[in-house]
Every structure is written in structure tokens, then in C-alpha cells.
Amino acid sequence: NAGVMQNPRHLVRRRGQEARLRCSPVKGHSHVYWYRQLPEEGLKFMVYLQKENIIDESGMPKERFSAEFPKEGPSILRIQQVVRGDSAAYFCASSLGEGSYGYTFGSGTRLTVV
Amino acid sequence: ILNVEQSPQSLHVQEGDSTNFTCSFPSSNFYALHWYRWETAKSPEALFVMTLNGDEKKKGRISATLNTKEGYSYLYIKGSQPEDSATYLCAVSGSARQLTFGSGTQLTVLP
Numbered sequence: 001n002a003g004v005m006q007n008p009r010h011l012v013r014r015r016g017q018e019a020r021l022r023c024s025p026v027k028g029h030s031h032v033y034w035y036r037q038l039p040e041e042g043l044k045f046m047v048y049l050q051k052e053n054i055i056d057e058s059g060m061p062k063e064r065f066s067a068e069f070p071k072e073g074p075s076i077l078r079i080q081q082v083v084r085g086d087s088a089a090y091f092c093a094s095s096l097g098e099g100s101y102g103y104t105f106g107s108g109t110r111l112t113v114v
Numbered sequence: 115i116l117n118v119e120q121s122p123q124s125l126h127v128q129e130g131d132s133t134n135f136t137c138s139f140p141s142s143n144f145y146a147l148h149w150y151r152w153e154t155a156k157s158p159e160a161l162f163v164m165t166l167n168g169d170e171k172k173k174g175r176i177s178a179t180l181n182t183k184e185g186y187s188y189l190y191i192k193g194s195q196p197e198d199s200a201t202y203l204c205a206v207s208g209s210a211r212q213l214t215f216g217s218g219t220q221l222t223v224l225p
Contacts, residue, residue, distance in 0.1 A: 004157070033212055042217040043158075043203070056212055091157070098211040102148065105157040 002027070005074075006092050006106035013082050013113050021077040021109045025094030032075045033103065034060075034067060037089040046090075049075060082113045116140060118206050120216035127194050128224050134190045135219040137204030141185035148213060149178055149189055150203040158203060161189075194223040 005024040013019050025032050034046040045059040049069035060067065064082075069075040079086055089110050093103035119138045127133045137147070146165045150158040162171040167182040175192045191198055201220045205213035 035215070043215040045212050045214060048212045059212075093158075098207075102160040102163050103158075103213065104160070105150075107157045 004092055004094050004104050004106035006090075006109050008109060009107065011109055011111045013111065015083055015113055016081050019079040019082050019086070019111055019113075021079075021090050021092075021111070022074045023077070023092030023094075023106060024074040025092075026104050029094035029096055029104070031095045031097060031101075032069050033093045033095070034075075034077050035091045035093065037091065037108075039088070043091065046077070079111075082111075084113050087111055087113045116143075116206055116208055116214040118204060118214050118216040120202075120204050120219050122219060123217065124220040124222070126222045126224060129194060129196060131194050131223075132190065132192045133194055133221070134188050135202060135221075137187045137189070137206075137216055139185050139187075139204075139206040140208075141183055143208040144182050144185070145207045145209070147180055147187050148205045148207075149187070150205065152201045152203055152218065153199075161202075189219075191221075194221075196223045196225050199223045 007022050030051050032049045035043040036046050037043050047060045047067045048056040064080045066078045089108045091108045093105045095101040095103050121136050148163050149161040152158040162178045164180040169180040171178050177190045180187045199222050201218040203218045205215045207213050
């Protein structure tokens with residue numbers, strides 16, 4: 001039973017390029033969450049998705065960032081026109097349901113913008 | 115936005131010592147509290163999920179308690195071992211369904 005798979009593990013982008021981060025949840029989990037860890041900071045919520053729906057995107061910057069979780073395939077976090085301040089570790093987690101269900105985390109994607 | 119605070123920020127203990135950390139959160143609008151263990155270069159690993167006031171959970175030498183009325187949870191480690199060294203994260207969900215994480219307590223167990 002594979003856990004949450006994130007790829008790539010490491011991603012280097014030049015300023016102005018696009019970054020695409022992928023997350024395949026645990027089989028059977030329909031709830032996906034993206035968190036960001038900036039250098040020297042804790043995990044900050046970005047977006048919560050269920051299949052084909054964004055439930056809560058209150059933690060995601062309004063510009064340049066978007067997320068999707070299509071009916072088929074992984075969840076994608078997309079960052080357009082990356083800037084140095086986007087350099088961070090991006091973690092995806094999945095769960096069976098809301099609230100009292102535990103999250104299973106992926107190993108993260110470390111994005112470096114040069 | 116929930117404010118989840120953890121203390122201490124970091125902690126060094128000797129092997130064999132018992133230790134505990136605190137997680138504080140707003141007692142209103144509480145739904146569930148989660149504890150995670152996070153080792154460097156790995157993904158956070160779920161330890162406990164607690165929802166009821168007075169809940170106590172145990173996993174080996176690690177246990178946790180929950181007081182929702184006063185808004186705190188304690189995580190205890192009995193007889194700390196070097197392999198317990200990690201960051202321990204507390205996270206809380208309220209009416210907003212996602213988890214809000216504290217900044218963690220970084221534990222170092224010295225042999």
C-alpha cells in the first residue's frame with residue numbers, strides 16, 4: 001500500500017519559469033491538502049481539494065498559484081512565473097475524510113528558484 | 115485562523131529521561147487535534163488523533179492527553195532514546211476543515 005507520492009523530490013527553476021508539483025494520494029483517499037514550509041518556518045496550509053473541487057484555498061497566494069485534483073490522475077500544484085521567495089518545501093497530504101481522520105504526508109518537493 | 119502554539123521550541127534531554135511538551139490552541143471551535151513526528155528529510159508521521167476532552171492515547175513509550183476546555187494537549191515520552199530525536203508537531207482542526215500546525219518542538223536525545 002503505497003503512501004503519498006510526490007514528485008519531483010527536488011526542482012530547480014529560474015525566475016519567471018513555471019513549476020509543477022505532483023501529488024498522488026494514498027489509494028482510496030479523496031481529500032488532498034497542500035502545505036508549504038518556508039525556510040526557518042513551520043508548515044503553512046495552502047489549499048484543500050477533493051476530487052475535481054477546491055474546498056478551501058485561503059492559504060494560497062491569489063496570483064501565480066493554482067491547484068487542481070482531477071477525476072483521474074494526481075493533484076497538481078502549479079506556480080507560474082516563479083520568484084526567489086517561492087523557494088520552499090511543498091508537502092502534500094491525503095486523508096480519507098475531514099477533521100478526525102489522520103493525514104498521510106508525502107516526502108515533499110523542494111523547490112529552489114535561482 | 116487558528117493559533118496553535120507549541121512549547122518549548124527545542125529541548126535537549128539525556129537518554130533515559132522522560133520529557134513532555136505542550137500544545138495550546140483556542141478552546142472554542144475545536145474539532146480535532148493531531149500529533150505528528152517529523153524526522154529530518156522524511157515526511158511527518160502521524161502519532162495520534164484526539165477529539166474528546168480527557169482523551170488519552172498511548173503508543174509504546176509515547177502518550178498524549180487532551181483538554182479541550184482549557185485548550186491544551188501534552189505529549190509525553192517515557193525513557194527517551196536517541197531515535198526519539200525529531201520535531202514533534204501538533205495540529206488542530208476547527209470549523210475550517212484543514213489542519214493548522216504549530217511550529218513544532220525539536221527534541222534532541224543525547225546518548
